[in-house]
Amino acid sequence: MLESIVDPDCYIHRLPEIVEHRRQFAAHAHVVLHRFLAPPVLAILRAQALPLCEHAVRRDFNMKSMGNTPRHMSTLGSQILDKMMPSLSGIYRDSRLLQILSQCVGESVQPLPTTEIDQYVFNYLHQPADTHGGHFDDYPLSLVLLLDVPQESDGGYVEIVPSASCVHDLDTAMSRRIVLEAGDAYLLRSDTTAHRVAPLLRNRVKRVAFNFAYTLPSFQPVYVSDSAAQLYL
Ligand SMILES: O=C(O)CCC(=O)C(=O)O
Numbered sequence: 001m002l003e004s005i006v007d008p009d010c011y012i013h014r015l016p017e018i019v020e021h022r023r024q025f026a027a028h029a030h031v032v033l034h035r036f037l038a039p040p041v042l043a044i045l046r047a048q049a050l051p052l053c054e055h056a057v058r059r060d061f062n063m064k065s066m067g068n069t070p071r072h073m074s075t076l077g078s079q080i081l082d083k084m085m086p087s088l089s090g091i092y093r094d095s096r097l098l099q100i101l102s103q104c105v106g107e108s109v110q111p112l113p114t115t116e117i118d119q120y121v122f123n124y125l126h127q128p129a130d131t132h133g134g135h136f137d138d139y140p141l142s143l144v145l146l147l148d149v150p151q152e153s154d155g156g157y158v159e160i161v162p163s164a165s166c167v168h169d170l171d172t173a174m175s176r177r178i179v180l181e182a183g184d185a186y187l188l189r190s191d192t193t194a195h196r197v198a199p200l201l202r203n204r205v206k207r208v209a210f211n212f213a214y215t216l217p218s219f220q221p222v223y224v225s226d227s228a229a230q231l232y233l
């Protein structure tokens with residue numbers, strides 16, 4: 001059973017990289033962890049994701065509480081993932097992973113209570129025009145692990161606006177694109193950064209990702225939306 005996704009030989013443990021990641025995160029509200037998933041770990045996660053893709057629940061609606069932005073995607077929340085992939089809870093809580101994230105943020109990163117349905121979620125985009133529209137998360141940090149990613153020209157890239165005033169800031173020149181590859185991860189300050197996954201543009205392309213949500217000792221929720229329940233229950 002896979003117990004950890006942290007590769008002990010990963011560049012991420014080296015001091016200059018830690019310093020650079022922390023600088024990136026502080027300056028840009030996100031840091032991309034290129035090739036965070038070592039090839040054997042990526043292969044295991046992909047194999048374990050196959051049944052998840054089959055069972056993921058189709059969601060097609062506009063999220064009222066997030067400016068009516070579209071959701072066209074298939075998802076699974078923590079409750080079902082606990083049954084289908086029992087190793088995930090330990091992977092999410094792995095102390096080595098929490099240590100890396102804490103080093104990036106400069107604060108002690110903590111898992112959410114086990115009662116939260118969006119501790120870890122599975123997001124699967126697989127039809128033309130599938131998109132995870134603009135939103136803010138209820139928790140301050142989001143670590144997204146990419147198992148499959150389309151080429152940039154096929155859509156499915158991430159767009160963000162740090163310290164945004166509303167989700168529609170994503171439709172302005174402030175929006176920044178994050179282009180990723182399978183095996184990459186990114187850590188996002190996700191409560192104050194408007195973010196979305198751009199629509200898929202072609203048949204037979206897919207984007208498969210886990211999102212791990214975390215919190216910080218200093219975090220005080222300002223506004224808890226109904227969006228997790230709509231997407232993951
Ligand atoms: O899949 C992504 O890159 C982002 C996922 C996300 O924003 C979320 O699950 O809240």
Ligand SMILES: [Fe+2]
Nearest residue numbers: 136137142190
């Ligand atoms: Fe999000």
